[in-house]
Amino acid sequence: KTTPSGKQNVAISRVEPVGNYAVRLVFDDGHDTGLFSWDILHDYGMRQDSLMAEYLDRLAAAGQPRG
Template identity: 65%
Template sequence: MAGLRPDTPIPSEITLNQKSRRMDIVFDGVRYELSYEFLRVLSPSAEVRGHGPGQEVLQVGKQDVEIVGLEPVGNYAIRPTFSDGHDSGLYSWDILHDFCLRRDALWQDYLDRLAAAGASRDPAQCPPPPAKPVAKCGGAKA
């Protein structure tokens, strides 16, 4: 997680618009719109970004994702819960501010990576995720 830089503005308003599936966020009097899909596919979690360079996991089939919960984290971040169960992304004010300022470029980069992988935003065109291994007695995986 990126830390809160001292010069990062603090949002004065965060609103979830469920009908259009977007978060409206106001920084320094300017209103920005971030789609739920954008926030989900660019989550700052290790599940999405990995633990180091080259470990990123391309998120596919998230076009219809919704935010079903939003939790404040101290005075510096929020943690959304998405309809696909993802809830490990901690969105600090500096991450959200950066997303707002670079939304179009970040989105285009995501679309380019999706196209290069031959993947889709449409969940109907994506295979289901692999089942998580079940641990047996002694920690051995099934």
């Protein structure tokens, strides 16, 4: 699993609906791959603190900066 670094101030610039089941998130750094179902977005929202902690731990272990 690749952990992207240098992404401290990235924001969502657009949300594009995909049918009634998902959205494509377009970020201001140009990243726009992947579809996110409503269920996965809910899951990410419920686990945002632990997901961020895991991300920061992976960056630290790899010696990579966040931003």
